[in-house]
Amino acid sequence: MSQANARANVSRVVDDGSVFMGEQRNLWQDAARRFRRNWLAVGGLLVVICFLFLAAIGPASAPYDFLEQNIVKAFQGPSAEHFLGTDDLGRDVFSRMLHGARTAALVAFSTTAISLVIGVLVGAWSGIRGGLADEFLMWISDLIQAMPGLLLVILINTTLRRPIVNWFDALYEQTRNPFYLNTLWLDYVLVFSALALIGWPGLARLVRGQVLSINEEDYVLAARALGASEAHIMLRHVIPNAMGPLIVAVTAGMGGAIFLEAGLSFLGIGIQPPNASWGSMLEEGRRYWQIFPHLMLIPAVTIGLVQVAFVFLGDGLNDALDPRRNS
Amino acid sequence: MASFLLIRLLRWTAGLLLILFIAYAMMYYGAGDPIRMMFIQGEDFDSEDEVVMLALRKKYGLDEPFLVQFGNYLSNLAQGDWGRSIRLQVDRPVIDIVRFRLPISMQLGFAATVIGAVAGIVLGIGAALYHNRWQDRLTISAVLFINGIPVFVIVPMLLYLLVLQLKLIDVPYGWNGVFHIDSALPIAVISIGILPIIVRQTRSAMLEVKSQLYVRTARAKGMPESRIILRHMLRPVLTPVVTTLGLIMIGLINGSLFVEYVLSIPGFGLLTIEGIKKVDYPIIMAVVVIGTLIIFISNFLVDIIYPILDPRVRAQ
Numbered sequence: 001m002s003q004a005n006a007r008a009n010v011s012r013v014v015d016d017g018s019v020f021m022g023e024q025r026n027l028w029q030d031a032a033r034r035f036r037r038n039w040l041a042v043g044g045l046l047v048v049i050c051f052l053f054l055a056a057i058g059p060a061s062a063p064y065d066f067l068e069q070n071i072v073k074a075f076q077g078p079s080a081e082h083f084l085g086t087d088d089l090g091r092d093v094f095s096r097m098l099h100g101a102r103t104a105a106l107v108a109f110s111t112t113a114i115s116l117v118i119g120v121l122v123g124a125w126s127g128i129r130g131g132l133a134d135e136f137l138m139w140i141s142d143l144i145q146a147m148p149g150l151l152l153v154i155l156i157n158t159t160l161r162r163p164i165v166n167w168f169d170a171l172y173e174q175t176r177n178p179f180y181l182n183t184l185w186l187d188y189v190l191v192f193s194a195l196a197l198i199g200w201p202g203l204a205r206l207v208r209g210q211v212l213s214i215n216e217e218d219y220v221l222a223a224r225a226l227g228a229s230e231a232h233i234m235l236r237h238v239i240p241n242a243m244g245p246l247i248v249a250v251t252a253g254m255g256g257a258i259f260l261e262a263g264l265s266f267l268g269i270g271i272q273p274p275n276a277s278w279g280s281m282l283e284e285g286r287r288y289w290q291i292f293p294h295l296m297l298i299p300a301v302t303i304g305l306v307q308v309a310f311v312f313l314g315d316g317l318n319d320a321l322d323p324r325r326n327s
Numbered sequence: 328m329a330s331f332l333l334i335r336l337l338r339w340t341a342g343l344l345l346i347l348f349i350a351y352a353m354m355y356y357g358a359g360d361p362i363r364m365m366f367i368q369g370e371d372f373d374s375e376d377e378v379v380m381l382a383l384r385k386k387y388g389l390d391e392p393f394l395v396q397f398g399n400y401l402s403n404l405a406q407g408d409w410g411r412s413i414r415l416q417v418d419r420p421v422i423d424i425v426r427f428r429l430p431i432s433m434q435l436g437f438a439a440t441v442i443g444a445v446a447g448i449v450l451g452i453g454a455a456l457y458h459n460r461w462q463d464r465l466t467i468s469a470v471l472f473i474n475g476i477p478v479f480v481i482v483p484m485l486l487y488l489l490v491l492q493l494k495l496i497d498v499p500y501g502w503n504g505v506f507h508i509d510s511a512l513p514i515a516v517i518s519i520g521i522l523p524i525i526v527r528q529t530r531s532a533m534l535e536v537k538s539q540l541y542v543r544t545a546r547a548k549g550m551p552e553s554r555i556i557l558r559h560m561l562r563p564v565l566t567p568v569v570t571t572l573g574l575i576m577i578g579l580i581n582g583s584l585f586v587e588y589v590l591s592i593p594g595f596g597l598l599t600i601e602g603i604k605k606v607d608y609p610i611i612m613a614v615v616v617i618g619t620l621i622i623f624i625s626n627f628l629v630d631i632i633y634p635i636l637d638p639r640v641r642a643q
Binding site for chain 1: 342353354357471472491588589603
């Protein structure tokens with residue numbers, strides 16, 4: 001890390017125009033150069049960008065309503081009219097896939113955002129305070145990390161849905177506020193929170209480790225001697241230094257969230273019909289796989305492609321952003 | 328050393344109790360009344376008879392307050408009584424169901440671990456020997472690639488390929504013993520799930536060992552390369568692989584959940600999903616207890632075994 005800072009400082013001097021010693025790059029330009037050389041990672045990045053683009057514009061530009069049923073046209077293969085064919089209820093598979101992309105992207109962003117906030121706060125608190133609070137928080141995060149995450153998420157999703165729906169029903173009875181009537185989006189909230197719950201401990205450990213290691217550095221001692229506050233040290237020194245590993249962890253977390261959401265919906269526990277999710281589409285398609293394999297293959301290939309893209313992207317970022325691995 | 332292990336043991340035990348408490352609380356307050364579900368879904372009884380429901384609840388001890396129920400559950404558990412299944416296989420002791428289901432998953436998991444470990448160690452050592460050459464890059468990329476594809480995607484795609492396109496196998500269904508051809512697909516898929524962990528750990532350990540002085544000395548003395556690898560490098564390479572036991576167990580549990588669900592294998596993973604879908608308290612609790620115990624015991628085993636294998640850790 002110190003080497004990286006030295007490099008960053010050198011380039012800052014260059015930016016001032018006061019010293020110029022050949023071509024100098026800062027940490028990020030260096031990382032970008034290393035990243036570009038890894039074509040698998042670049043491919044992964046392209047797929048992820050495509051996926052996010054489709055998730056953003058998809059549902060609005062979909063040729064059909066993803067819920068529109070037309071039983072007469074059920075089980076059609078790909079055609080000009082229905083780009084990827086139709087499913088068992090005659091719904092347009094392409095429109096449903098686009099909507100599933102929205103679901104996956106929503107899950108990825110919300111889950112990562114929630115676990116990032118919790119992880120950074122807990123990790124910083126643990127690292128700065130130390131002592132009993134640190135012991136306790138790290139014990140909890142150890143437990144969550146040691147548990148089979150899937151089991152935990154399944155448990156949370158199946159047990160918490162009913163009381164929340166009942167609670168909303170009761171609130172509707174009392175207030176007659178139509179807001180409480182629609183409980184479809186509750187699936188999303190439940191999946192987000194369950195996934196965030198198993199996502200934060202890794203980030204917290206990361207931030208805590210950064211806080212502890214950077215607190216050892218002389219420049220932090222100097223900053224402290226000059227009267228810098230803990231918040232200043234956090235924002236000015238710890239967070240910028242932790243940026244690389246955090247980006248890698250967040251990318252991996254997004255891929256993991258999409259994987260878990262698809263898995264949960266595949267088991268019939270996550271996003272419930274009629275909402276569209278790639279996992280539940282895969283499960284629905286599996287019922288007819290020997291006669292209409294395209295219904296199973298389309299979501300399967302899509303989930304696989306996006307997952308592999310995230311894995312390659314994460315790996316490429318990991319190599320590019322680790323300055324100690326300078327080649 | 329002993330005090331270190333004792334502290335670890337205390338930490339894991341307290342953790343297990345906490346997890347059991349949270350799981351039971353979620354079940355009690357959240358999952359809904361399994362007795363009422365029997366009536367609502369009309370599977371077991373026709374109408375909602377309050378008297379019958381009360382009697383059933385009493386029978387399973389579900390009429391007690393939460394803390395009493397939890398205390399009863401713990402003390403029964405300590406005496407080896409896991410309760411009786413409420414809805415999945417009505418009135419059958421959970422321990423019987425587990426005794427039938429768990430060995431199936433354990434056989435699959437064991438076979439998958441052996442295959443995954445052998446393949447992973449060979450691939451990892453090979454990749455490290457060709458460090459930064461195309462063999463290394465290919466291995467790492469291939470491992471990343473299969474690591475990325477979820478189990479619930481691999482199995483349907485393999486089924487499509489092997490059954491519909493190549494017509495190599497029939498649709499595997501159910502459980503016919505670990506040596507039956509139907510078990511080949513689940514074992515292969517589960518071992519793919521744990522392969523990346525082992526390859527990565529082996530490769531990085533091998534890279535570290537490769538630059539050790541005693542390896543250079545052995546080479547300088549003219550020892551054949553195969554002998555150097557087997558005699559001098561294998562043991563220090565295998566030692567860190569042991570630490571991944573916890574991760575491997577998580578991989579096995581995750582793998583068995585999906586594989587058994589897709590292929591209808593009546594193992595531990597399918598039991599988990601069935602129990603949760605039927606809101607069968609004793610089954611769900613048993614699954615949580617066993618799943619957590621497997622992970623905790625393997626982590627604890629690593630704590631015990633690692634210092635025996637690596638004297639440098641013992642010295643600290």
